Amino acid sequence: MSLTPATIKPARGSHRWTKRVGRGNASGRGTYSGRGGKGQTARSGGKSRRRIRAFKSAMLKVPKLRGFKSLQIKKETVTLSDIERIAEKNQIITPQLMKRCGLIGNIGFGVKVVATGEIKKPIILQGCLASKKAVELIEKAGGKIIA
Numbered sequence: 001m002s003l004t005p006a007t008i009k010p011a012r013g014s015h016r017w018t019k020r021v022g023r024g025n026a027s028g029r030g031t032y033s034g035r036g037g038k039g040q041t042a043r044s045g046g047k048s049r050r051r052i053r054a055f056k057s058a059m060l061k062v063p064k065l066r067g068f069k070s071l072q073i074k075k076e077t078v079t080l081s082d083i084e085r086i087a088e089k090n091q092i093i094t095p096q097l098m099k100r101c102g103l104i105g106n107i108g109f110g111v112k113v114v115a116t117g118e119i120k121k122p123i124i125l126q127g128c129l130a131s132k133k134a135v136e137l138i139e140k141a142g143g144k145i146i147a
Helices: 055-061 080-086 095-100 132-140
Strands: 076-079 111-114 124-126 144-146
Touching: 076 080, 080 111, 080 132, 111 132, 132 144
Parallel strands: 076 111, 124 144
Antiparallel strands: none
16 A cells, blocks of 8 residues: 555544534434433533532531641651661661661651660661660660761
């Protein structure tokens, strides 16, 4: 088949034809043209949909939203038991190491170590925040925290 202006067609499925209504009964959309019988909705410009009336009573039925959602980004939390699992003796634990090990998702949010579980290895925690109890347990195990 030769390529001529008469044979060029759009790719299959790329072109959607508009529905042509009111073009005779043979078209399948004749007579009422898909508008049903008589009445307001059959007329042009008569498509007023249901409007919200008595808005105040409808609004009063919706429960109030309590509290607020803080815009401040929460730090990623890591437990002592997680650190115990990945750490070796006297190893420097940084947020980059935690990310490599899969403990945290995003370094940019910051990291806070919480005292869930226990730690027996002496470690050096660097570039992280820690709760008071976590600091106490790390120092008790022989480790230290570098800001």
